[in-house]
Amino acid sequence: MDLNVMSRRRVFGLCGAVLAAAVGVAGCGGSGSTSGSGSSGSGAASATATATKLDIVGFSVIKSAYDALGAAFAGTPGGAGTTFKASYGASGAQSRAVIAGQKADVVAFSLQPDLDNVVKAGLVDPSWNAGPAKGVASRSVVVIAVRAGNPKGIKGWADLVRPGVGIVTADPGTSGSAKWNLLAAYGQALGATKDVAAAKTYLAGFVKNVVSWNESGRTATDAFVKGTGDVLISYENEAIAARAAGVGLDYVVPDTTVLIENPAAVTKSAPARAKDFLAFVESVDGQKILGSKGFRPVDDTVTISGVKGATDPANPFPKVANLITVDSLGGWKAVNALLFDTGKGLVPQLRA
Amino acid sequence: MADTVVVTSAVSGRGGAAAGVRRPAGGARGRAHRGRRTAARRVLRLIAVGYVVALVALPVVTIAWHTFAHGLGPVLDVLGGEDFLAAARLGAFVAVASVVINTVFGVGISILLARYRFPGRRLLNAVIDLPVSVSPVVIGVALVLVYGRTGWLGRGLEAHGVQIVFATPGIVLATVIVALPLVVREVVPVLEEAGIEQDQAAQSLGASAGQRFVRITLPTIRWALAYGVVLSLARSLGEFGAVRVVSGSVAGQSQTPTLFVNDSYAEFGPAAEQAGFTAAFALMLTSVVFIVLIAWLRPKERA
Amino acid sequence: MAFSGRLGAGPALGLGLGVLWLSLVVGLPIAAVVVTAAGGGAAGFADAVTSREALGTIELSVGAALAATVVNMVVGTLVAWVLVRDSFWGKRLLEVVIDVPFALPTIVAGLVLISLYGPQGPFGVNLVGTRQGVFLALLFVTLPFVVRSVQPVLMDMERDVEEAAASLGASGVTTFRRIVLPVIAPAVLSGAALAFARALGEYGSVILISGNLVGRTEVSSAYVLKQIEAGDQAGAAAVATVLLAVAIVVLVLLDVVQRQVARRG
Numbered sequence: 070m071d072l073n074v075m076s077r078r079r080v081f082g083l084c085g086a087v088l089a090a091a092v093g094v095a096g097c098g099g100s101g102s103t104s105g106s107g108s109s110g111s112g113a114a115s116a117t118a119t120a121t122k123l124d125i126v127g128f129s130v131i132k133s134a135y136d137a138l139g140a141a142f143a144g145t146p147g148g149a150g151t152t153f154k155a156s157y158g159a160s161g162a163q164s165r166a167v168i169a170g171q172k173a174d175v176v177a178f179s180l181q182p183d184l185d186n187v188v189k190a191g192l193v194d195p196s197w198n199a200g201p202a203k204g205v206a207s208r209s210v211v212v213i214a215v216r217a218g219n220p221k222g223i224k225g226w227a228d229l230v231r232p233g234v235g236i237v238t239a240d241p242g243t244s245g246s247a248k249w250n251l252l253a254a255y256g257q258a259l260g261a262t263k264d265v266a267a268a269k270t271y272l273a274g275f276v277k278n279v280v281s282w283n284e285s286g287r288t289a290t291d292a293f294v295k296g297t298g299d300v301l302i303s304y305e306n307e308a309i310a311a312r313a314a315g316v317g318l319d320y321v322v323p324d325t326t327v328l329i330e331n332p333a334a335v336t337k338s339a340p341a342r343a344k345d346f347l348a349f350v351e352s353v354d355g356q357k358i359l360g361s362k363g364f365r366p367v368d369d370t371v372t373i374s375g376v377k378g379a380t381d382p383a384n385p386f387p388k389v390a391n392l393i394t395v396d397s398l399g400g401w402k403a404v405n406a407l408l409f410d411t412g413k414g415l416v417p418q419l420r421a
Numbered sequence: 422m423a424d425t426v427v428v429t430s431a432v433s434g435r436g437g438a439a440a441g442v443r444r445p446a447g448g449a450r451g452r453a454h455r456g457r458r459t460a461a462r463r464v465l466r467l468i469a470v471g472y473v474v475a476l477v478a479l480p481v482v483t484i485a486w487h488t489f490a491h492g493l494g495p496v497l498d499v500l501g502g503e504d505f506l507a508a509a510r511l512g513a514f515v516a517v518a519s520v521v522i523n524t525v526f527g528v529g530i531s532i533l534l535a536r537y538r539f540p541g542r543r544l545l546n547a548v549i550d551l552p553v554s555v556s557p558v559v560i561g562v563a564l565v566l567v568y569g570r571t572g573w574l575g576r577g578l579e580a581h582g583v584q585i586v587f588a589t590p591g592i593v594l595a596t597v598i599v600a601l602p603l604v605v606r607e608v609v610p611v612l613e614e615a616g617i618e619q620d621q622a623a624q625s626l627g628a629s630a631g632q633r634f635v636r637i638t639l640p641t642i643r644w645a646l647a648y649g650v651v652l653s654l655a656r657s658l659g660e661f662g663a664v665r666v667v668s669g670s671v672a673g674q675s676q677t678p679t680l681f682v683n684d685s686y687a688e689f690g691p692a693a694e695q696a697g698f699t700a701a702f703a704l705m706l707t708s709v710v711f712i713v714l715i716a717w718l719r720p721k722e723r724a
Numbered sequence: 725m726a727f728s729g730r731l732g733a734g735p736a737l738g739l740g741l742g743v744l745w746l747s748l749v750v751g752l753p754i755a756a757v758v759v760t761a762a763g764g765g766a767a768g769f770a771d772a773v774t775s776r777e778a779l780g781t782i783e784l785s786v787g788a789a790l791a792a793t794v795v796n797m798v799v800g801t802l803v804a805w806v807l808v809r810d811s812f813w814g815k816r817l818l819e820v821v822i823d824v825p826f827a828l829p830t831i832v833a834g835l836v837l838i839s840l841y842g843p844q845g846p847f848g849v850n851l852v853g854t855r856q857g858v859f860l861a862l863l864f865v866t867l868p869f870v871v872r873s874v875q876p877v878l879m880d881m882e883r884d885v886e887e888a889a890a891s892l893g894a895s896g897v898t899t900f901r902r903i904v905l906p907v908i909a910p911a912v913l914s915g916a917a918l919a920f921a922r923a924l925g926e927y928g929s930v931i932l933i934s935g936n937l938v939g940r941t942e943v944s945s946a947y948v949l950k951q952i953e954a955g956d957q958a959g960a961a962a963v964a965t966v967l968l969a970v971a972i973v974v975l976v977l978l979d980v981v982q983r984q985v986a987r988r989g
Contacts, residue, residue, distance in 0.1 A: 124671070132688065156669045156672070158670070161955070162954070169586060171587040242955075243954045283936060288936075292935055295852050296852045316689065470801040471797075471805040473821055473822060476860075478824075479840060481821075533738055548746055553918070556926070556967055558964075559757065559948060563805060586865060598753070602751065679829045696984060701831075704829050708827040708829070712824060712827045715823055
């Protein structure tokens with residue numbers, strides 16, 4: 070009986086210790102976080118630096134870019150003392166999250182409609198894109214990523230609808246990347262003659278070959294990297310980032326593809342520092358940092374070279390022969406209605 | 422021949438035939454019989470051990486291997502890193518808060534269920550059991566529908582500046598729900614078995630409800646409660662699906678340890694991979710502590 | 725086993741508080757799911773649930789959960805038997821290891837499974853994007869349910885009936901089939917019910933190894949998550965309601981089984 074009592078006491082003590090430890094860990098963490106997520110930087114803190122925290126809500130593939138941008142900004146005199154808290158995920162989902170209450174000072178989405186919805190919800194000033202950059206913070210193009218060595222010999226869009234080619238993409242319901250991808254697939258099939266029938270046929274073949282619809286651009290890349298499918302349709306910067314991180318894949322920049330423009334804006338409730346940060350992102354220095362992460366510069370006069378992960382680091386952003394823009398297809402409202410709106414959109418119909 | 426044996430005694434474990442015939446089979450046939458039994462036993466043992474090892478033990482060892490593949494240094498870097506510490510703090514806070522809430526309400530509801538009869542008792546039981554059978558993702562979705570900014574109650578709460586979804590209260594609420602039945606299911610049987618005679622006796626001797634609770638009820642349920650608490654702690658710390666829906670997963674702010682593992686996994690590069698595995702290893706270690714506690718407490722709570 | 729009977733004022737207040745709490749925390753949220761699902765009307769509900777993708781996920785989730793449950797019913801009973809009736813070096817360790825799926829966070833389990841049975845696994849076997857991978861993940865998380873359900877019953881069983889049968893010449897199999905099985909059957913079933921419900925809604929451990937291939941390895945929980953993030957609340961709620969309905973059926977089954985046990989005992 071004594072042994073029982075002793076071991077009981079010991080167990081009780083152990084339980085108590087575990088609980089106490091848990092409470093201790095929970096309690097002993099004051100807020101005191103002086104550096105933000107990975108983008109820490111006290112840098113050249115001037116005597117008048119004021120500590121400001123900025124909340125960034127961004128789409129899935131820009132994390133490493135914004136980490137670098139944040140660190141660089143905090144190193145500038147105007148940005149000293151800035152810390153960042155960030156959340157990254159599928160563009161559409163992030164947009165809805167912000168509308169549903171997620172705190173944000175700077176929002177960076179994959180495509181403009183996601184930002185428009187936030188404007189409509191009254192969280193961003195409607196004049197967000199009145200500036201010279203028109204609110205575009207980064208650019209890219211849609212590319213076709215293949216396994217290292219291109220074993221299936223993919224040369225362009227036509228090869229994607231061959232039987233036996235498994236396409237990995239994101240899901241347009243949640244992801245901005247997916248919308249760019251499908252827009253590119255449809256748009257390039259329109260051709261110079263704007264042959265709608267041919268485009269619809271192509272899109273049908275494309276959707277048929279999709280093996281995996283993923284939640285975001287990033288999870289699509291993950292699925293592809295882990296062995297799903299034969300090709301990944303994604304941003305050029307995502308393919309570059311993957312290669313820079315050592316992932317074994319190659320990418321094809323098709324002759325005809327879509328120009329991706331990612332908007333970013335500051336919310337109404339953001340501190341003044343947020344505007345400075347956004348200005349930094351859109352400045353030449355910011356563009357150079359984005360370029361090093363694989364994004365094409367918004368300002369055409371800025372040349373980027375030495376991009377780790379690009380097929381040719383010295384000439385990372387080859388000119389695309391036929392660059393389609395959303396505007397040339399009627400703008401996002403028309404594109405959404407044509408391709409993505411539930412019920413009438415081509416893609417939901419093809420997937421039903 | 423063995424198939425024609427008919428055993429007529431009652432098969433209930435408790436009321437087993439006291440007058441069982443105990444003549445062991447003797448001679449050569451008996452030895453062959455026992456030999457077959459030993460061989461069969463070995464096969465069964467092999468299958469059981471092999472299955473558990475392949476399914477459980479091996480994967481667990483794998484995590485340790487991946488975590489320490491580059492030595493102890495990177496592991497310590499991650500563990501001391503800003504984001505991981507914030508995630509650990511949040512995880513601990515949420516787990517403790519959820520367990521405290523579930524214990525308080527759980528004990529109260531257990532007493533009601535065990536000691537009283539009232540209309541709707543069966544329904545109450547079923548509602549309590551529901552979270553265990555529902556997908557955590559569905560629980561998260563349900564919370565968003567009710568407490569989100571445009572939700573049934575969320576609308577009103579938002580007007581008063583209370584934010585639940587995409588904030589810590591939402592994470593706590595989701596965790597409370599998934600672990601809801603664990604304490605109740607352990608405590609109720611013990612209370613039912615103990616009966617209320619002691620309680621009534623104390624009442625007739627003038628003890629207040631508070632005194633009766635502390636001096637009679639609590640000691641009775643002590644081990645079952647401890648067992649339920651540890652189960653709840655393990656479940657709360659490990660919750661992922663529901664939290665994935667209701668949290669914005671802001672690194673350093675609303676990112677629980679499980680979300681940290683998931684987000685790290687989504688990133689490229691060896692640094693993120695190290696972070697993901699390290700966090701997973703840390704979670705696994707705490708799980709092992711819980712498992713040991715659970716194994717230790719289990720026979721006692723059944724005693 | 726005595727009950728205080730009708731409620732006095734104090735306990736009634738407690739009950740009221742308890743009911744309010746449960747409503748806020750369980751009742752209301754579940755109701756919201758069902759109501760939102762119905763919000764699209766019967767046609768909307770049918771559309772959301774019978775789309776090719778949704779149907780595929782439901783079929784996969786139910787099928788894989790069933791398969792994993794059946795396998796673990798058999799092996800779980802076997803493991804419980806070995807734990808109770810056998811003794812060997814390392815048994816205590818086995819006992820503890822079985823609880824790992826209970827306590828391990830699901831996402832960690834997912835990471836573990838993909839490390840072992842994914843492209844960089846040591847065995848050279850890659851189950852990513854396969855239904856076998858999904859099945860394996862569900863096997864992992866449902867292992868302890870039947871074991872822990874059957875163990876106490878086996879432990880409580882008195883051996884004399886079995887020994888009597890043995891001494892009369894019954895083979896081990898017959899003894900098991902006619903004596904042990906009827907006793908443990910309710911426990912096996914109740915453990916299986918819990919296992920099935922858990923496997924049906926599983927998300928964290930499956931999501932990594934499944935690869936989320938539409939029509940092949942996309943599970944219902946992942947689909948519901950995707951739809952809610954896509955802003956399709958009614959569609960997500962519809963599939964969630966179907967999962968809920970299946971879970972409730974399982975609960976009712978559990979209740980019936982438990983009452984049978986009570987009647988017998």
